[in-house]
Amino acid sequence: xxxxWFGGLLAAVALAWGTPAMAQEDGEDAGPSAEQFVxxxxxxxxxxxxxxxxxxxxxxxxxxxxxxxxxxxxxxDLWGNPPDESVLGLIVPRKPDLLADDSWxxxxxxxxxxxxxxxxxxxxxxxxxLTEMKKSTSEENGARKEAGxxxxxxxxxxxxxxxxxxxxxxxWAKELSFNGSAEHTLNYDIRVLGRHGYLSLNAVADMTxxxxxxxxxxxLLPMTEFDAGARYADFDASTDKxxxxxxxxxxxxxxxxxxxxxxxxxxVFAKFWKLLLIGVVAIGAGIRRVFAGKKEKxxxx
Numbered sequence: 047x048x049x050x051w052f053g054g055l056l057a058a059v060a061l062a063w064g065t066p067a068m069a070q071e072d073g074e075d076a077g078p079s080a081e082q083f084v085x086x087x088x089x090x091x092x093x094x095x096x097x098x099x100x101x102x103x104x105x106x107x108x109x110x111x112x113x114x115x116x117x118x119x120x121x122x123d124l125w126g127n128p129p130d131e132s133v134l135g136l137i138v139p140r141k142p143d144l145l146a147d148d149s150w151x152x153x154x155x156x157x158x159x160x161x162x163x164x165x166x167x168x169x170x171x172x173x174x175x176l177t178e179m180k181k182s183t184s185e186e187n188g189a190r191k192e193a194g195x196x197x198x199x200x201x202x203x204x205x206x207x208x209x210x211x212x213x214x215x216x217x218w219a220k221e222l223s224f225n226g227s228a229e230h231t232l233n234y235d236i237r238v239l240g241r242h243g244y245l246s247l248n249a250v251a252d253m254t255x256x257x258x259x260x261x262x263x264x265x266l267l268p269m270t271e272f273d274a275g276a277r278y279a280d281f282d283a284s285t286d287k288x289x290x291x292x293x294x295x296x297x298x299x300x301x302x303x304x305x306x307x308x309x310x311x312x313x314v315f316a317k318f319w320k321l322l323l324i325g326v327v328a329i330g331a332g333i334r335r336v337f338a339g340k341k342e343k344x345x346x347x
Contacts, residue, residue, distance in 0.1 A: 156245050
């Protein structure tokens with residue numbers, strides 16, 4: 047499980063010619079088409095339980111849910127991410143379709159590192175935090191270049207951090223630039239605090255999709271809750287583990303959280319480019335790999 051970090055966020059990107067994850071190599075038997083792949087997914091609706099997180103979603107008809115197996119199939123087979131066992135599910139808007147160029151989805155993960163105190167909520171200076179994060183990210187670009195990777199810059203808040211103390215929900219969004227591209231990337235995060243940890247909802251899209259992603263994420267906020275006994279209010283100081291960090295670390299460590307977050311980053315680059323993203327948060331996160339572009343009648347391996 048990745049640990050949040052307030053300090054510098056190490057991420058590196060490199061571009062190389064490639065084909066989408068859905069395509070087959072020449073000479074191989076074609077697998078199912080992307081349309082057939084999506085049609086074979088088992089979408090769930092309405093009341094969704096997430097047992098490993100002791101949480102649930104009360105989804106409206108505007109959203110559907112893919113449980114762990116199908117969620118990973120989309121992230122790994124359709125969008126080309128490396129395997130990630132921490133992914134618990136995927137919340138998918140009914141519109142746009144998964145195969146649309148402006149599609150987006152929300153990766154669900156859970157951290158059980160303990161109760162995160164919100165005592166620092168009123169003391170956080172998010173403007174100062176942003177300045178430190180931008181400086182740290184920029185300073186690390188030299189090391190990325192020396193290692194043969196591209197650059198990443200934190201442009202600013204796409205949506206400034208906000209904490210709802212009554213609902214125990216924190217959300218924010220960052221605007222990112224990879225390799226100086228004029229096309230910027232949106233990274234939208236929600237954290238729902240619970241008794242033993244927090245639930246993460248993460249989405250990535252092109253910055254041009256900010257309006258629809260922000261609308262969708264705000265709609266998801268009241269649909270997300272922990273089960274009775276696992277809620278923030280159920281915390282027992284005499285028995286329960288307390289996390290070694292507070293809210294500031296959750297925001298500061300949100301740049302490169304999960305492989306699934308970056309599943310759609312390739313859309314900001316030219317068709318058929320392959321994006322390799324190495325994301326490190328605190329102790330490291332491994333290699334995140336995403337594919338760009340779509341191909342006529344692609345097939346899924």
